[in-house]
Amino acid sequence: MKLSGAQIVxxxxxREGVEVVFGISGGAVxxxxxxxPEYPIHHVLMRHEQAAAHAADGYARATGKVGVCxxxxxxxATNLVTGLATAYMDSSPVVAITGxxxxxxxxxxxxxxxxxxxxxxxxxxxxxxxxxxxxxxxVIKEAFHIARTGRPGPVLIDIxxxxxxxxxxxxxxxxxxxxxxxxxxxxxxxxxxxxxQLINQAERPVIIAGHGVTLAGAEAxxxxxxxxxxxxxxxxxxxxxTIPETHPLCLGMGGMHGEAYANKALQEAxxxxxxGSRFDDRLTGSVSTxxxxxxxxxxxxxxxxxxxxxxxxxxxxxxxxxxLQALLPLVEPTSHPDWINKIDxxxxxSAEHDILRQETxxxxxxxxxxxxxxxxxxxxxxxxxxGQNQMWEAQYFLHHKPRGLISSGGLGTMGFALPAAxxxxxxxxxxxxxxxxxxxxxxxNIQELATVVQEKLPLKIAILNxxxxxxxxxxxxxxxxxxYSGTPLLGPDFAKVAEAYGIPGFTVREKSQVxxxxxxxxxxxxxxxxxxxxxxxENVYPMVKPGGSIGDMLQRPNSKFKVQSSKFKAQxxxxxxxAHDSRFDGR
Amino acid sequence: MRHTIVALMEDKxxxxxxxxxxxxRRNFNIExxxxxxxxxxxxxxxxxxxxxxxxxxxxxxKQLYKLINVTKVTNVTDEPTVFRELALIKVTADxxxxxxxxxxxxxxxxxxxxxxxxSLMIEITGTEDKVDSLVGLLRPFGIREMVxxxxxxxxxxxxxxxxxxxxxx
Numbered sequence: 026m027k028l029s030g031a032q033i034v035x036x037x038x039x040r041e042g043v044e045v046v047f048g049i050s051g052g053a054v055x056x057x058x059x060x061x062p063e064y065p066i067h068h069v070l071m072r073h074e075q076a077a078a079h080a081a082d083g084y085a086r087a088t089g090k091v092g093v094c095x096x097x098x099x100x101x102a103t104n105l106v107t108g109l110a111t112a113y114m115d116s117s118p119v120v121a122i123t124g125x126x127x128x129x130x131x132x133x134x135x136x137x138x139x140x141x142x143x144x145x146x147x148x149x150x151x152x153x154x155x156x157x158x159x160x161x162x163x164v165i166k167e168a169f170h171i172a173r174t175g176r177p178g179p180v181l182i183d184i185x186x187x188x189x190x191x192x193x194x195x196x197x198x199x200x201x202x203x204x205x206x207x208x209x210x211x212x213x214x215x216x217x218x219x220x221x222q223l224i225n226q227a228e229r230p231v232i233i234a235g236h237g238v239t240l241a242g243a244e245a246x247x248x249x250x251x252x253x254x255x256x257x258x259x260x261x262x263x264x265x266x267t268i269p270e271t272h273p274l275c276l277g278m279g280g281m282h283g284e285a286y287a288n289k290a291l292q293e294a295x296x297x298x299x300x301g302s303r304f305d306d307r308l309t310g311s312v313s314t315x316x317x318x319x320x321x322x323x324x325x326x327x328x329x330x331x332x333x334x335x336x337x338x339x340x341x342x343x344x345x346x347x348x349l350q351a352l353l354p355l356v357e358p359t360s361h362p363d364w365i366n367k368i369d370x371x372x373x374x375s376a377e378h379d380i381l382r383q384e385t386x387x388x389x390x391x392x393x394x395x396x397x398x399x400x401x402x403x404x405x406x407x408x409x410x411x412g413q414n415q416m417w418e419a420q421y422f423l424h425h426k427p428r429g430l431i432s433s434g435g436l437g438t439m440g441f442a443l444p445a446a447x448x449x450x451x452x453x454x455x456x457x458x459x460x461x462x463x464x465x466x467x468x469x470n471i472q473e474l475a476t477v478v479q480e481k482l483p484l485k486i487a488i489l490n491x492x493x494x495x496x497x498x499x500x501x502x503x504x505x506x507x508x509y510s511g512t513p514l515l516g517p518d519f520a521k522v523a524e525a526y527g528i529p530g531f532t533v534r535e536k537s538q539v540x541x542x543x544x545x546x547x548x549x550x551x552x553x554x555x556x557x558x559x560x561x562x563e564n565v566y567p568m569v570k571p572g573g574s575i576g577d578m579l580q581r582p583n584s585k586f587k588v589q590s591s592k593f594k595a596q597x598x599x600x601x602x603x604a605h606d607s608r609f610d611g612r
Numbered sequence: 613m614r615h616t617i618v619a620l621m622e623d624k625x626x627x628x629x630x631x632x633x634x635x636x637r638r639n640f641n642i643e644x645x646x647x648x649x650x651x652x653x654x655x656x657x658x659x660x661x662x663x664x665x666x667x668x669x670x671x672x673x674k675q676l677y678k679l680i681n682v683t684k685v686t687n688v689t690d691e692p693t694v695f696r697e698l699a700l701i702k703v704t705a706d707x708x709x710x711x712x713x714x715x716x717x718x719x720x721x722x723x724x725x726x727x728x729x730x731s732l733m734i735e736i737t738g739t740e741d742k743v744d745s746l747v748g749l750l751r752p753f754g755i756r757e758m759v760x761x762x763x764x765x766x767x768x769x770x771x772x773x774x775x776x777x778x779x780x781x
Contacts (some may be wrong), residue, residue, distance in 0.1 A: 120703060146630060147637045151680040154625070205622060205683040332667060520750035 030158040030189040031056040034122065035064040037165040040197050043093050045451050047071055047080040051097020052125025052137060056189035069451060069480055074101050076444030078108020079470070082117045083445030086431045087406060088452035089242065089465045091118045091172050098124045099137030102183070107438060109179045110148040112437025116175035116240060117264060120168050122150075123477045126155045131251045141183050150178030158191040158385040163198050170201045175208025176327040208326060212343035212351060214511055218341055220298070220322050221355030222453070227296035228496050229318075229454045233279070235299015236263035236434070237325060237345050244268065244427045246349035247300065247541065251591040253353065255360040257368055259287045260420055263434040267451070269425035271403075276368065280308035282416040285578045286371035286376075292576035293367075294319045301345050304334040305435065314574035324348055330566065372536075378566065381421075386512060388536045390414065390489040390559045391592050394421040397459060397487060400543045406431060409450055410442035410462035413495035418461045423489040440469025443486070447473060448549040450482045450529055457547070464516045474526040477552050486554040488519050488530075491561045503579070504571070523554035531555045614643070615669045616695065616765050617660045619676055620650060620684040627681045634679065640664065640672050642774065644762030655683065659764045691767045698735065699743045700725070700763045704754035705732040713753060720746045731756060 028036060032059055038046070045067045050058045061068060071077040074096040081092030096105050112119040126135040142154045151171050153164045161184070168180040209428060226231060229315075238247050251258055251274050259279040260361040268275050276287035288310075297319040302308065309315040312335055323330070323337035324345060331340040341348055341478050359492050377380070380391055394417050397407075401426050409418040409432040424430050431449055433441040441460045450458045467488050477484055498512040521529030531542050533555055546553040566581040621627050625687060628647060635642050643661040649656035662672055669687065677685045698766055705713050710732065715732055717724055720742065726733035747758070 142626065143629065145632045146626075203680060205677075206680045327678070328670065330676055331674075333671060 026195045027192050028195040029056065029060065030161055030184065031060040031194050032063070032191065032443060033158065033161050033195055034165065034184070034189070035060055035066060036195065037162060037197055038066060038093065039064055041165070041169045041323070042090065044070060045084065046078040046093045046095055047084070047448060047451075048095030049074055049260050050095070050099060051101045051124065053098035053126060053186050054095060054101075054122075054189075054549055056185075056186065057095065057122070057124065067451075069447065071447075072471065072475050073444075074104030075107050075440070076447070076473045076476070078119065078121060079103045079111065079120045079438075079441050079444035080448035080451070081121070082108060082112040082115075082450030083408060083431055084452040085112070085117045085119055085177075085448075086115075086445075087428055087449040089240075089428075090452070091169055092452075093120050093122065094123075095122045098126055098141070099138065099139045102139055102141035105141075105181075105612070106144060106148065106580075107436075109145055109181065110528045111433050111436045111441060112179040112439045113148045113150065113447075114610075115433065116177050116236060117179065118172040119179040120172050121181040122182045123180060123181065124189070125185045128185045129187075131156070141181065145181050148179070149573060150176075150182050152181040152183070154185075156185045157187050158188045158193045161188065161193070162195065163201070166198045167201045167203060168242065171202070171206065175206075176325075199259075203557060209328065209342045209545065210325070210326075210344040210347060212341045212348035214351070216339060216341045217348060217357060218349050220324075220341055221352055223296055223322060224254055224256070224298065224318060224338060224352075225357050225359070227256075228361065229294045230254070230296040230298065230361070231276075231290050231294040231319075232256050232295065233260045233266040233291075233297060233299040234258050234267045235261040235300060235302025235304045238264060238267040239301075239428060241301060241326070241345035243300075243349050245345040246346055246353065247273075249353055250356065253358050254356045256298065257290060257365065259283070259291060261305065261308050261434070262432060265304065265419055266271035266427055266429035267425035267566045270423040271425055274365070276372075280305075280575060281310065282565050282567070283575070284372075284420075285310075285375045285567045285580065286368055287503075288575040288578060289371050290368050291316050293320075296320050296322070298322045299324065300349075303327075303330045303474065304398065306334070306574075309335060310569045310573055311573035314576065319515050322326045323587060342389065348555070355399065375567075380566075380581060383607070386536055387560045388534065388539070389563055390417050390491070390557070391421050392536065393487065393489060393539055393557045394461065395557065396424045396539050397461070397543055400540065400547060401459070403429070405429075405457040406449055406457050407459045407461055408432070408442045408446035410460075411437045411439045412463050412466060413491075413499065413563075413565050414463040414489045416464070416496075417489070420565075422461075437467035439463075441466070443467065443470050444479075445485075446484050447476055447480070447482060450484055451480070454510055457483070460484055461488040461608050462486070462488055463495060464488055464492065464519070465494045465514050469520065474523065474528060474554075478527050481551065482552060484552045485554070486523075488554070488556045489564065490516060490519065490556050492516065494562075495559060496565070498562070498572075502562070502566075504572055519554060519556035529553045532558065534558045550599060613663070613665065613669075613689075615664070615672075615687055615689045616660050616675060616693065616763060617662065617669070617676070618686045618688055618765055619658045619660065619682055621656050621658065621679070622681040623654050623656045624681050627656070627679075627743075630679050631676065631683065634675055635672075638671065638675055640668065640675075646762045646764050650775045659762070661763050665759060677771065688765050688767050692769070693765050693767050695739050695763050695765050696737055697740050697743055697763050699747070700757075700759050701734045701736070701755060702731055702757040703734060703750045704730060704756060706730055709753055713750065714750055716746065724742065724747060
């Protein structure tokens with residue numbers, strides 16, 4: 026079968042099981058797009074390549090399959106960079122295909138030429154520049170293999186235009202030959218045995234469940250271990266939804282904005298079992314004071330994570346599902362009533378600080394998140410953006426099914442939520458998908474509302490609109506003398522913007538409107554957007570001070586923390602209602 | 613502490629770039645890095661000298677091994693290893709000093725590889741210490757140019773079996 030390089034790409038993608046590709050066309054991928062209609066692959070035309078990468082990433086996180094994005098050379102390729110870095114930091118299996126200028130022009134600073142393999146070197150698991158059509162089938166085979174195995178990650182394939190046009194007798198390889206790439210999948214039996222011993226001996230054990238649990242599909246094994254050995258679980262941000270958050274042994278998220286009782290459990294534990302977590306600094310706080318009384322078992326598929334941030338007393342390297350399956354028979358059924366009671370006492374203290382217990386008529390963001398949870402009963406996938414809104418989502422939405430929360434953890438990419446949700450909805454067409462974003466992040470990829478409409482995706486979009494880049498504002502309030510430099514944020518009337526794209530838009534300013542509007546939106550057969558105009562200076566609590574110990578958390582002050590921000594308010598000329606009218610007139 | 617790491621890698625375009633990019637990105641310190649062919653066609657062999665405590669060097673090894681094109685990583689620091697470096701040194705020499713320089717060259721079992729009316733080019737092979745010593749002795753005569761290859765290393769005896777402390781857990 027004689028095929029062009031472009032046809033080889035699509036044919037190979039079909040054989041890899043790819044059903045959808047997110048991309049934008051251009052001069053250096055014109056051969057690829059010319060061949061596309063011959064193949065049973067749905068192409069989602071995004072409005073920005075960054076969004077294409079996020080969509081592929083979201084698709085991968087929601088389905089566990091490899092997400093594919095495509096862009097042209099030069100600016101198309103560089104626009105992918107943030108999305109690839111996001112996928113790399115969160116170990117998401119993505120294959121990015123970019124066009125490159127024709128081989129004779131490479132290195133000549135040709136029109137729309139950029140060295141994208143050089144640029145993406147540190148943010149991809151591996152990448153390829155293909156200048157000869159003969160190399161293409163094996164490169165694609167290898168790229169998918171590398172992206173989805175071991176510790177998953179993004180792989181970029183840059184294909185010169187002439188290699189797309191050249192033809193080849195096509196044969197797709199059955200196997201890859203990568204002598205330098207053999208991920209460890211089976212855990213060392215001796216270490217697993219030792220892990221079981223440590224677990225059986227522990228009096229105050231805690232599990233940290235990270236994204237690796239999801240990536241390995243080990244949620245059932247995690248739950249079995251938790252219940253058999255009676256070990257409470259602290260989730261990392263990306264580990265949320267690996268165990269139902271309504272489970273009595275689930276302590277929710279730990280770390281900088283984690284639950285105080287979860288952090289306290291880590292600090293008091295005599296054994297920490299980290300499953301698929303890389304001990305991010307947002308989880309550990311100051312490493313030197315982290316879990317001071319605990320022996321640490323670190324289970325990860327990536328040997329380079331062992332000892333990178335936190336000392337491991339016992340490492341186990343391999344596929345988490347395999348390891349837990351081998352571990353479970355060695356673990357004795359037990360219970361730790363004293364330990365759990367102690368944690369529950371801390372939990373009760375934390376609950377007293379919960380703002381939802383306070384009587385207020387203010388429209389607070391935590392209330393909005395909790396009401397979305399109530400209305401959906403948690404049976405939805407939430408794609409959250411980054412910042413305060415992300416933390417409130419993590420704290421107040423109780424996820425109870427795997428892959429229920431999708432968020433940019435490691436890179437913390439504002440603007441992630443909407444495009445990622447497009448990928449999530451493409452991969453999970455029958456699920457209800459909610460976007461939860463702030464007004465800052467949402468404006469970073471707001472153009473993707475057009476993609477939502479073009480693809481008829483029934484996304485429900487909630488904007489927690491506080492008129493600030495809120496997380497930075499919170500830091501300025503707490504640690505930088507309340508000087509709100511570069512954080513007050515003018516936004517458009519989001520409901521009107523949605524309407525302009527053909528999406529029903531709602532604005533909620535009163536607490537009493539929250540539930541009715543959420544219910545109204547859920548009844549809509551199609552996309553809808555709600556702009557929740559929430560109180561402006563609400564903070565995320567509790568909080569570990571930057572560089573501090575996670576055992577030492579700032580709790581919500583009892584009397585509301587007020588800061589002199591009159592200067593800022595004068596600039597804005599009052600509330601945001603006025604601003605909606607006046608801000609754009611003067612331009 | 614100073615560590616010597618030997619890495620084998622597929623001879624693919626960009627592999628050197630991947631390694632130097634890794635060292636820069638992870639903030640690892642390279643003292644010297646040499647690369648050339650190994651005994652196997654298509655496989656290059658790199659000797660890296662890096663400074664750091666054992667935790668850092670363990671990270672260096674693990675991160676190197678994560679590169680898809682890297683097939684084997686060995687820390688030979690604690691192995692019985694032969695270390696060598698080659699240097700070419702062009703030193704000012706006239707009739708008055710030439711014989712004094714050549715006698716130093718003899719003592720170090722180095723070689724004079726080029727003679728010009730006002731200079732000599734000397735080739736020396738040995739450990740860094742030996743090269744340093746000769747350089748120190750030649751400096752008063754006036755070193756005009758110098759190039760050093762950086763360290764290459766090979767474990768003594770049945771090294772392929774003994775030295776393969778590969779990072780693979």
